[in-house]
Amino acid sequence: MALTAKYNAQTVEEKWYSYWMEQGFFHSEVNDKEPYTIVIPPPNVTGVLHMGHMLNNTLQDVLIRRARLKGYNACWVPGTDHASIATEAKVVAKLKEEGIEKDSLTREEFLEHAWKWTHKHGGIILEQLKKLGASCDWERTKFTMDEDLSKSVIKVFVDLHNKGKVYRGYRMVNWDPQAKTTLSDEEVIYVEKQGNLYYLNYKIEGSEDTLTIATTRPETIMGDTAICINPNDGRFAHLKGKKAIVPISNRVVPIIEDEYVDVEFGTGCLKVTPAHDENDKMLGDKHNLEVVDIFNDDATLNSFGMHYEGKDRFVVRREIVKELEELGALVKTEQHTNKIGTSERTGAVIEPKLSDQWFLNMKELAQPALDAVLEKEVNLVPEKFVNTYRHWMENVRDWNISRQLWWGHQIPAFYYGDGKEEYVVAETMEEALAIAQEKSGNNQLQLTDLKQDPDALDTWFSSWLWPISVFNGILEPDNEEINYYYPTNDLVTAPEILFFWVARMIIAGYEYRGEKPFNNVYLTGIVRDKQRRKMSKSLGNSPDPIELINNYGADGVRVGMLLSSPAGNDLMFDEDLCKQGSGFVNKIWNAYRLIDGWEVSKTEKATEASTIAITWYKSKFQKVLATIEDHYSKYRISDALMSTYKLVWDDFCSWLLEMVKPAYGKPIAAETYNEVIGILENNLKILHPFVPFVSEEIWQHIAERTPEEALIVSEWPKTETIDEQLIKDFDFAAEVISGIRTIRKQKNISFKDAISLSVINNENSSTQFNAVIEKMGNVSALNNVDTAVDGALTFRVKSNEYFIPIEGAIDVEQEIAKLTEELSYTQGFLKSVQKKLSNERFVSGAPEKVVAMEKQKEADALAKIETIKASLAGLQ
RNA sequence: GGGCGCUUAGCUCAGUUGGUUCAGAGCACUUGGUUUACACCCAAGGGGUCGGGGGUUCGAAUCCCUCAGCGCCCA
Numbered sequence: 001m002a003l004t005a006k007y008n009a010q011t012v013e014e015k016w017y018s019y020w021m022e023q024g025f026f027h028s029e030v031n032d033k034e035p036y037t038i039v040i041p042p043p044n045v046t047g048v049l050h051m052g053h054m055l056n057n058t059l060q061d062v063l064i065r066r067a068r069l070k071g072y073n074a075c076w077v078p079g080t081d082h083a084s085i086a087t088e089a090k091v092v093a094k095l096k097e098e099g100i101e102k103d104s105l106t107r108e109e110f111l112e113h114a115w116k117w118t119h120k121h122g123g124i125i126l127e128q129l130k131k132l133g134a135s136c137d138w139e140r141t142k143f144t145m146d147e148d149l150s151k152s153v154i155k156v157f158v159d160l161h162n163k164g165k166v167y168r169g170y171r172m173v174n175w176d177p178q179a180k181t182t183l184s185d186e187e188v189i190y191v192e193k194q195g196n197l198y199y200l201n202y203k204i205e206g207s208e209d210t211l212t213i214a215t216t217r218p219e220t221i222m223g224d225t226a227i228c229i230n231p232n233d234g235r236f237a238h239l240k241g242k243k244a245i246v247p248i249s250n251r252v253v254p255i256i257e258d259e260y261v262d263v264e265f266g267t268g269c270l271k272v273t274p275a276h277d278e279n280d281k282m283l284g285d286k287h288n289l290e291v292v293d294i295f296n297d298d299a300t301l302n303s304f305g306m307h308y309e310g311k312d313r314f315v316v317r318r319e320i321v322k323e324l325e326e327l328g329a330l331v332k333t334e335q336h337t338n339k340i341g342t343s344e345r346t347g348a349v350i351e352p353k354l355s356d357q358w359f360l361n362m363k364e365l366a367q368p369a370l371d372a373v374l375e376k377e378v379n380l381v382p383e384k385f386v387n388t389y390r391h392w393m394e395n396v397r398d399w400n401i402s403r404q405l406w407w408g409h410q411i412p413a414f415y416y417g418d419g420k421e422e423y424v425v426a427e428t429m430e431e432a433l434a435i436a437q438e439k440s441g442n443n444q445l446q447l448t449d450l451k452q453d454p455d456a457l458d459t460w461f462s463s464w465l466w467p468i469s470v471f472n473g474i475l476e477p478d479n480e481e482i483n484y485y486y487p488t489n490d491l492v493t494a495p496e497i498l499f500f501w502v503a504r505m506i507i508a509g510y511e512y513r514g515e516k517p518f519n520n521v522y523l524t525g526i527v528r529d530k531q532r533r534k535m536s537k538s539l540g541n542s543p544d545p546i547e548l549i550n551n552y553g554a555d556g557v558r559v560g561m562l563l564s565s566p567a568g569n570d571l572m573f574d575e576d577l578c579k580q581g582s583g584f585v586n587k588i589w590n591a592y593r594l595i596d597g598w599e600v601s602k603t604e605k606a607t608e609a610s611t612i613a614i615t616w617y618k619s620k621f622q623k624v625l626a627t628i629e630d631h632y633s634k635y636r637i638s639d640a641l642m643s644t645y646k647l648v649w650d651d652f653c654s655w656l657l658e659m660v661k662p663a664y665g666k667p668i669a670a671e672t673y674n675e676v677i678g679i680l681e682n683n684l685k686i687l688h689p690f691v692p693f694v695s696e697e698i699w700q701h702i703a704e705r706t707p708e709e710a711l712i713v714s715e716w717p718k719t720e721t722i723d724e725q726l727i728k729d730f731d732f733a734a735e736v737i738s739g740i741r742t743i744r745k746q747k748n749i750s751f752k753d754a755i756s757l758s759v760i761n762n763e764n765s766s767t768q769f770n771a772v773i774e775k776m777g778n779v780s781a782l783n784n785v786d787t788a789v790d791g792a793l794t795f796r797v798k799s800n801e802y803f804i805p806i807e808g809a810i811d812v813e814q815e816i817a818k819l820t821e822e823l824s825y826t827q828g829f830l831k832s833v834q835k836k837l838s839n840e841r842f843v844s845g846a847p848e849k850v851v852a853m854e855k856q857k858e859a860d861a862l863a864k865i866e867t868i869k870a871s872l873a874g875l876q
Numbered sequence: 877g878g879g880c881g882c883u884u885a886g887c888u889c890a891g892u893u894g895g896u897u898c899a900g901a902g903c904a905c906u907u908g909g910u911u912u913a914c915a916c917c918c919a920a921g922g923g924g925u926c927g928g929g930g931g932u933u934c935g936a937a938u939c940c941c942u943c944a945g946c947g948c949c950c951a
Binding site for chain 1: 879881884885887888889890895896897900901902903904907908909911912913914916917918919920921933934935947948949951
């Protein structure tokens with residue numbers, strides 16, 4: 001079969017991906033081999049593939065493909081996440097477009113819409129991942145709301161409740177007024193915003209005096225129930241025990257004292273609104289203040305807002321400032337920047353709100369998970385994240401796990417009465433009824449008397465079980481699969497979700513398996529554009545990944561993603577990287593085209609150059625293989641790629657193939673050809689994790705292969721001994737060849753013109769590469785000589801001196817200048833070495849090895865100086 | 877405000893316990909090369925006071941102090 005001149009990525013990629021699928025190479029079953037497991041960070045069902053997924057999943061595929069080649073039973077479990085808030089928001093928006101309000105639907109009706117939406121969009125990302133070449137075990141695809149996974153979530157909730165870890169509490173929570181739900185602390189993003197600081201006068205009861213407070217939120221004055229001063233602040237001693245009158249509402253509120261107040265900030269007088277600020281709530285509890293909640297769930301004002309009732313908080317802010325100004329209560333307005341909490345999902349400004357929510361007590365649960373990372377049971381890569389992790393875990397706060405949403409796992413709490421405590425928690429309604437009858441002492445209770453808590457659980461409360469629940473390890477804790485695949489090996493994810501997800505998975509792992517969920521966590525960087533901006537849909541600075549694959553091929557994009565993504569460092573993505581990637585693929589392809597085009601002769605003898613070249617490459621390959629293994633062991637995937645890239649491009653293509661290449665029109669010895677094919681096959685194996693498609697394509701071209709012989713399931717190259725001396729000798733020869741090329745370029749000697757080369761072999765260097773030097777330098781004859789050759793261009797490698805006689809006159813002046821410069825540099829170098837060696841403290845203080853090396857340097861320099869001096873003498 | 881980290885070539889980054897050619901790689905750049913795999917190519921080359929200053933040491937990109945700039949996490 002003739003090879004196309006241009007590599008056609010698209011057809012090749014489709015062909016081999018379906019072949020791999022048909023042969024079931026991605027599928028894993030429990031067997032006798034050692035498992036290697038990865039669970040995918042499940043993408044949201046709302047999502048489309050973005051560059052972060054590309055990076056993340058490329059890395060996972062590299063790891064899983066390499067594990068497969070190394071003979072592990074490789075299992076990569078894919079799946080998706082139901083993403084409560086995001087999905088519900090999307091469905092609500094879609095319904096709105098169709099003129100349907102969520103409120104007009106029953107829960108069941110709404111969920112029907114949500115499921116429909118999920119079935120339509122949920123699998124998009126997974127389908128897109130196939131284009132990238134992801135070798136997931138698609139037969140194992142899971143969804144966080146699958147029946148068994150849902151049951152696992154409910155079981156865990158009930159279990160934690162029975163253990164007293166899950167509790168219901170009336171707390172200040174983060175309220176997203178757009179999604180109309182609470183958020184966990186982790187879902188709040190603080191952003192710096194330019195705002196105003198308003199100075200307002202409050203009258204003091206029974207006097208004409210006023211006091212001045214400073215606030216960023218004048219719209220909350222309707223909720224003020226106190227003014228607070230610092231007892232140590234002499235300025236306000238006269239206010240002690242008095243009362244103040246809140247403007248507009250004219251509510252009379254006490255003036256309390258607390259050292260919490262920052263004397264430096266604002267005026268030193270603080271208005272206290274316990275219903276709408278966490279710190280104020282704390283003051284309110286301490287001083288027994290009234291709590292006045294002035295907001296509706298959508299952050300419009302309620303009846304406490306008086307004539308502002310029904311208006312949005314930000315509208316009210318503008319209007320109330322005007323009114324306060326008219327009343328003469330506004331003293332001044334200053335510009336002020338502060339950090340404002342916003343919703344991770346909707347971007348809405350968070351409103352602190354008091355409400356009943358479900359919480360998970362984290363302190364004790366977190367302890368084993370903290371120890372696991374500190375003791376390196378679980379490795380975070382890069383290690384710098386350990387500190388961040390420790391800090392979060394040591395200061396972990398209780399987790400608000402309830403969400404005022406329908407899409408998700410409904411909380412299995414059932415109320416049998418109107419009292420706050422009149423509820424039971426159980427996995428099923430029937431169980432709930434039995435417990436309720438017992439708890440209430442009322443045997444007459446019916447199923448219809450039970451009302452389930454309408455709230456859903458935080459999405460992360462299901463995904464924290466992911467590494468366990470995908471193997472059904474919660475419902476059947478002793479099943480064969482969980483025992484075999486768990487703990488998984490590596491997790492690849494973004495540092496952004498270290499707390500949201502990774503930490504909580506570790507917690508759940510220890511709580512429900514008594515064991516870590518994974519050995520290593522590889523935290524990738526964030527994909528940014530060239531201007532260091534995070535790639536996002538809203539900025540429109542993210543290329544379409546599928547478009548990229550169409551343009552550069554999946555292999556090209558994979559290489560492009562990996563080229564510049566050291567662990568934990570952000571990746572400044574540039575489409576040129578994909579271009580470089582596809583350039584590499586093209587290079588590999590063309591190297592094979594060259595080999596494939598050779599006429600093979602059984603009678604032709606292997607040339608001396610090709611024999612030594614092949615021996616050399618095998619050693620070089622082993623050396624680089626060891627380096628690559630080391631990089632992988634440290635999760636330095638881009639370094640592993642770069643080592644492979646240079647091995648294939650430089651050592652294989654530029655050196656080996658050029659050294660064994662037969663002269664134009666000549667056949668190649670069968671012996672040499674077979675060796676080169678063997679070498680190529682090993683190259684393809686180490687290339688495969690990075691460029692699975694082109695490597696399989698070439699592999700299958702080389703020979704007819706049975707399915708069992710496919711590259712994807714072949715064997716990773718064995719390590720063999722490395723002949724270091726041979727590699728050194730080659731490097732020396734390469735320097736000689738480089739010297740010849742430099743002279744050719746300087747003197748404008750075309751490569752087509754053969755030259756003769758003489759050497760004074762002061763180094764006593766190996767001559768086994770002489771045939772290579774002749775071939776690669778187009779040298780007609782390589783002679784050993786004892787004395788300098790007259791009328792020749794010269795260069796030196798170490799203390800070896802090389803002569804290239806040329807027709808016509810040598811520019812003696814230029815040669816002398818060149819030599820003089822080289823001489824003075826070497827003399828300077830010698831001087832510094834000798835200075836070191838004559839330093840008594842160096843010789844006695846430094847290790848023997850280091851001193852010996854310095855002595856070697858001295859000897860080398862002395863020898864080199866001799867040869868240069870001799871050459872100079874010859875010229876003058 | 878508290879904690880962590882970063883600063884090395886034009887760009888993106890390596891550089892392990894201080895000690896071989898340790899001042900590096902890839903890209904970009906400059907120059908030359910196209911009948912014979914690849915111009916998505918080949919070959920050669922230029923380029924850095926290792927953020928500034930101070931210290932420890934025989935020896936510092938590497939350890940310590942300090943200043944400046946940047947980033948992340950938490951409140």
